[in-house]
Amino acid sequence: MTLKASSRQVDGVNIVDLNGRITLGEGSVILRDTVRDLISKGRKHILLNLGDVTYIDSSGIGELVSAFTSVRNQGGELKLLKLTKKVHDLLQITKLYTVFDVRDDEAQAVQSFPKTK
Amino acid sequence: MDSRAKNRVTYTLDSTLESVNMAEQKALEVSGKWGFDEDAQHHISMAVREAAVNAVLHGNGYDPNKKFFIAYEMTPKGMVITVTDQGKGLDPQSIPDPLAPDNLMKPSGRGIFLIRSFMDEVTIRNLDPGTEITLVKHVGHEAANSKEEVK
Numbered sequence: 001m002t003l004k005a006s007s008r009q010v011d012g013v014n015i016v017d018l019n020g021r022i023t024l025g026e027g028s029v030i031l032r033d034t035v036r037d038l039i040s041k042g043r044k045h046i047l048l049n050l051g052d053v054t055y056i057d058s059s060g061i062g063e064l065v066s067a068f069t070s071v072r073n074q075g076g077e078l079k080l081l082k083l084t085k086k087v088h089d090l091l092q093i094t095k096l097y098t099v100f101d102v103r104d105d106e107a108q109a110v111q112s113f114p115k116t117k
Numbered sequence: 118m119d120s121r122a123k124n125r126v127t128y129t130l131d132s133t134l135e136s137v138n139m140a141e142q143k144a145l146e147v148s149g150k151w152g153f154d155e156d157a158q159h160h161i162s163m164a165v166r167e168a169a170v171n172a173v174l175h176g177n178g179y180d181p182n183k184k185f186f187i188a189y190e191m192t193p194k195g196m197v198i199t200v201t202d203q204g205k206g207l208d209p210q211s212i213p214d215p216l217a218p219d220n221l222m223k224p225s226g227r228g229i230f231l232i233r234s235f236m237d238e239v240t241i242r243n244l245d246p247g248t249e250i251t252l253v254k255h256v257g258h259e260a261a262n263s264k265e266e267v268k
Contacts, residue, residue, distance in 0.1 A: 023166075024134065024137070024170055024174070025134045055163075057163065057166055057167065057170070057231075058167055058170070058225070058227040058228045058230075058231055059170070059225075061227055062223075062224035062225050062227065063224070065222055065223070065224050066224045068222075069222060086159065090231075093231070093234050094215065094216070094227055094230070094231075095216050095221060096221070099221065099222070
C-alpha cells in the first residue's frame with residue numbers, strides 16, 4: 001500500500017516511476033524527498049510516471065503541486081506521465097489538469113523537455 | 118472498539134494515520150457490502166478518508182488523548198457516514214475555495230472540496246468543541262451536485 005519510487009534517466013530527463021498510493025504520511029513524504037533529491041543534484045527535468053499510482057488523496061495532490069512549484073522555481077520542468085482514470089478525474093475536478101503538462105507516451109514526453117547541453 | 122447493528126457500524130478511533138487508513142478501508146468494505154458500485158465505493162471511501170484526515174489532523178491535532186468517532190449507516194435514503202472529532206471546531210465559512218485562481222497552486226485546502234464533490238449531501242456541524250461532518254451517498258445514482266447544509 002505504500003509508495004515506491006525509482007528514478008532513471010532517459011536523454012537527460014529524470015523519470016520517476018511511482019507505484020502505490022500518494023497519501024498523507026509516507027506516500028507524500030517519499031514523493032517530496034524524491035523530488036527534493038533530484039533538485040539538489042541539479043536534475044530539474046522531471047517526469048513523474050503515475051501509471052501505477054492507484055490512489056491520490058488531497059495531501060497527495062498538494063504534494064504534486066508543491067513538487068511542480070519547487071521544480072519551476074529552480075528553473076526546471078516537472079511533467080506527469082500516464083494518469084490512471086481516477087487520478088485524471090481528480091486533477092480535472094481540482095482544475096489542475098491544465099496546470100500540469102500531462103503526457104501519455106513516455107518517448108514523446110521525454111522529447112518535449114528542453115534539450116540539456 | 119466497534120459496535121454493529123444490521124445496518125449501522127460505529128468505531129471509536131485514535132487520532133492517528135493508521136485510524137484514517139482503517140476508516141477509509143471500512144468505508145470501502147461497507148459500501149461494497151451495501152451494494153454500491155465500484156465508482157461509488159471509491160468516492161465514498163475517499164470522502165471518508167478526507168473527513169478522517171480533517172478529524173485527526175485539523176480537529177484533534179494528533180492528540181493521543183482525543184478520539185474521533187465514525188458511524189456508517191445504511192438508510193432508505195442511502196449511506197450516511199458521520200465523522201466526529203474532539204477538536205476546537207471548524208467554521209465552514211472560513212474554508213477558502215481551492216478553485217479560486219489565488220488558491221489553485223496552494224499545497225493544501227482541498228479536503229472539504231473533494232468531500233463535497235464526491236458525496237450527494239454534506240453537513241458540517243460545529244459542536245463547540247468538536248466538529249461533526251455528515252456525508253450522504255444516495256442509492257442508485259451518482260452525485261450530480263453536492264449540497265451542503267451548515268448548522
